[in-house]
Amino acid sequence: MSPPRLTGALRSFSNVSKKEDVTEQLYDLKTKRLKRQELFAREGLTWQKIVHFCTEHQGKAKHQAVSQELKSLLLAAKQIVGSEHGQEIIESAAVFLFETFHNKDHVGTEETRAIKQMFGPFPSSAAEASCACVARILAPLEDSRVEDFIQNQSSRHNPQRGSMFGRNIAFSYESYTIDPLEDLPWSGIQEGNTSLDF
Amino acid sequence: MACAQVPLDEQQVTERCSLGKERTLSALHPERKEERIFMPYKPPPEECTPAEVEEFLEHARFITDDLEWLLGLPHDKFWCQVVFDESLQRCLDSYLQHAPRGLDLTALPSSPAVADMQRSVHRLVFLAFLRMATHKESKENFITPAVFGEIIYNNFLFDIPKILDLCVLFGKGNSQLLHKMIALCKFCTNVLLENIFTQQPSYYNDLDETVPTVLQVFDTVLEKCGLRCEGATAMQPMKLNGHKQPTAMTMNQQDLVDIILYLCDSTTTIHAFLDIFPAACSSFHSHSFISRLTSFYETAVPDLELSVRKRNFDDKSLQEDLWQRLSHSCRKMVETVHLLLHHTCLQPILEGSENMQTFADELLQHFTYFLPEKRPASFSDETRTSYLLQGVESAWDSVGRRKPQSQLQPN
Incomplete structure (x- = not known):
């Protein structure tokens, strides 16, 4: 809980700020994650594009093996998002895992964090499985070709936005700190004659 | 994309709606807001147990991701979001209310990861307010000063308690550093306030x-x-x-x-x-x-x-x-x-x-x-x-x- 503050009193007792609407919906992490998944699903890369890319660049003999790996990736995605979700959400999660692991050989801290941020707590075995699947799917393909595909298709890697406002501003993190009177050592207060007069 | 050399408040944009039809809207229109859901800010945990640290980091990461996204938006989309997204306004206000001050009893977070994340949120919140206090970002991107004054006042983007919070949270370092830079750069807390008070004199009445x-x-x-x-x-x-x-x-x-x-x-x-x-x-x-x-x-x-x-x-x-x-x-x-x-x-x-x-x-x-x-x-x-x-x-x-x-x- 925040300590008592002047601005808290002003918010409560003056008429110069917006009164908080207690009926307003307060969002929790679960709602936020769902919204994030929804936004991700609208971004450029789709499951269909991944399937097409992975199969068209590999010989027909390997199609079956690739299809099997893609199915395994979908299964791992289902374990991560939860089986109660529909095909669309599961495919979108598989896209996310494909993007996350396309240039990784193991599940590192960053990848774990990214998956948890998107889907919440998940079984680590599913992350391991999806990482291994993506590695096997992409092993026969040239790294540069995969990288081009991801860059071109994914808005996550290719944001169509301007540069961030304020990136060149020299920001100071300095803050106000306790600045007591210099000539008033703490030891002085024990003597009984000290006062804050100055 | 909105047209150049016309203030944002007078611009019209033609967009394709979800059904594929084209429609023309004013550039500042609630329907142009993105559904994003900004999370309210929670201060760093006092104890810093691994679970509390993880929870804080996860929560704060949503905020930093969203604020970076916001600051990367083009001028017109930024203002649509700022004016019409209640969750964004609540997120920023919650930071002003609950962010730890240098004077608070609780010491700085003992976890370096928490301290780093807190610093990131701190900077991004300041930049968001700074952008909200800037009626002219460039030759092409600007809002008519009088309309800007109305927007920030009527939508409570700034109010007196918020302004006081901004001063106590950001004023120390940025005021001193940027006082020196004032001739070169207008980004500083006091100029931020000058912009607000100059463009909307009603703030003087509120102060009174x-x-x-x-x-x-x-x-x-x-x-x-x-x-x-x-x-x-x-x-x-x-x-x-x-x-x-x-x-x-x-x-x-x-x-x-x-x-x-x-x-x-x-x-x-x-x-x-x-x-x-x-x-x-x-x-x-x-x-x-x-x-x-x-x-x-x-x-x-x-x-x-x-x-x-x-x-x-x-x-x-x-x-x-x-x-x-x-x-x-x-x-x-x-x-x-x-x-x-x-x-x-x-x-x-x-x-x-x-x-x-x-x-x-x-x-x-x-x-x-x-x-x-x-x-x-x-x-x-x-x-x-x-x-x-x-x-x-x-x-x-x-x-x-x-x-x-x-x-x-x-x-």
Whole structure:
């Protein structure tokens, strides 16, 4: 809980700020994650594009093996998002895992964090499985070709936005700190004659 | 994309809606807002257990991701989001309300990851407010100043409590650093405030409405300490057999801690605001803030000082901390009076304003008022005294020079 503050009193007792609407919906992490998944699903890369890319660049003999790996990736995605979700959400999660692991050989801290941020707590075995699947799917393909595909298709890697406002501003993190009177050592207060007069 | 060289508030955009049809909307339109859901801010955990750290990081990461996204939006989309997304406004306001101040009792987070994340949120929130206070980002991206004033005021993007929070959270470092850069760069807290107040004079009215509440805060402290303030005495007759109010000496320890924290925060916030935005001094001055603060100092400080000194604290470090906070609060009250005297009396004298005599009289009146108040009489240390005297002398010299001239010119 925040300590008592002047601005808290002003918010409560003056008429110069917006009164908080207690009926307003307060969002929790679960709602936020769902919204994030929804936004991700609208971004450029789709499951269909991944399937097409992975199969068209590999010989027909390997199609079956690739299809099997893609199915395994979908299964791992289902374990991560939860089986109660529909095909669309599961495919979108598989896209996310494909993007996350396309240039990784193991599940590192960053990848774990990214998956948890998107889907919440998940079984680590599913992350391991999806990482291994993506590695096997992409092993026969040239790294540069995969990288081009991801860059071109994914808005996550290719944001169509301007540069961030304020990136060149020299920001100071300095803050106000306790600045007591210099000539008033703490030891002085024990003597009984000290006062804050100055 | 909106058209160039036309203010955003006059632009129209043609977009394809979800059904594929084209439609034309004003550039600032609620339907152009993205559904994003900004999370409200939660301060770093006090204990920093692994689970609490993880929860804080996860929560804060959503905020940093979203604010980076916001700051990367083109000018028109940024303003649609800022004006129409309630969750964004709540997120920013929650940061101002709950972000730890340098003065808070709790120490800095012990986890480096938490500290780093807190710094990232801190910077991004400042940049978001800075962008919201900028009506002209570039030649192409701007809002008509009067409309900008209406937008920020009517949508409560800035209000007086928020402005005070901005000063106490960001004013220290950015004010000092950017004061030097002011000629080169307009991004600084005081320019941020100037933009806001210049484009929307209604903030001065709000400030005028707020000062009595600020004074009420000091009265509340007096009341909690069992000390009757002048206003309260006049309004409510004291009951002869009324219950005895607890005093600073007899109240429970937590109440004393809260009162000193409250005083510390209030005096620092007011001082930070007036220091960064001296134009506000006149609003405080018009409510007799100097005499009210002086009187508060004389009445409350001795009791608080005595109680911190004499009460038996189990935790001696808390006792020391409270003493330092009280001492800090006294310093801030004195510095606030300096600022008010400087900007409302002395500065006009030194600038040779037309009503110099009135300002000199008022300054002397303040000093006369300070004299019987034993403690605030020391509001002027040696350096300040000589500075003030210099100002007064210069004013008298100036008046002295004018007198003979006025006598030479008959009406």
